[in-house]
Amino acid sequence: YHGWNGQDVQLGLASGPSLDSLTKHPANPVLETSTTGWDRGTVGARSIRKQGGWYYMAYEGSTDPPFDAANWSTGIARSQDLVLWEKYPGNPVLPITNASFGYDGPEFIETPDGILHLTFRHPAAGNWTWRASLQWLP
Numbered sequence: 001y002h003g004w005n006g007q008d009v010q011l012g013l014a015s016g017p018s019l020d021s022l023t024k025h026p027a028n029p030v031l032e033t034s035t036t037g038w039d040r041g042t043v044g045a046r047s048i049r050k051q052g053g054w055y056y057m058a059y060e061g062s063t064d065p066p067f068d069a070a071n072w073s074t075g076i077a078r079s080q081d082l083v084l085w086e087k088y089p090g091n092p093v094l095p096i097t098n099a100s101f102g103y104d105g106p107e108f109i110e111t112p113d114g115i116l117h118l119t120f121r122h123p124a125a126g127n128w129t130w131r132a133s134l135q136w137l138p
Helices: none
Strands: 002-004 009-011 042-051 054-062 072-079 085-087 104-110 116-121 129-134
Touching (some): 072 104, 104 129
Parallel strands (some): 009 042
Antiparallel strands (some): 002 009, 042 054, 054 072, 072 085
């Protein structure tokens, strides 16, 4: 989940036997905002996919609030245990908006032909959903 601490939106982990009986992980936040750069105001969980021994997360990020005037984009992070995450050094993986929402709200989808895509909200009028194809590299 992602939550607001009064300054930033950051990623936390909670687990439990049911959705109405969750306990927050003591290591929270498990993915923090950066001190500078495109994701210094928001790191919001969106989509997680397991590939081999790694979990990969597509997350939305933004500069500092107000969020409707922030710059938004999408990044990728990976973890082996869902607690310790490392951000991909080539982030963001999509363009950065200029003081508006967009290139955010990412979700992994795999089409029947086995190609992995990342859907995202495009900043064009109407906030259309677009997709980018991803390629796993060794």
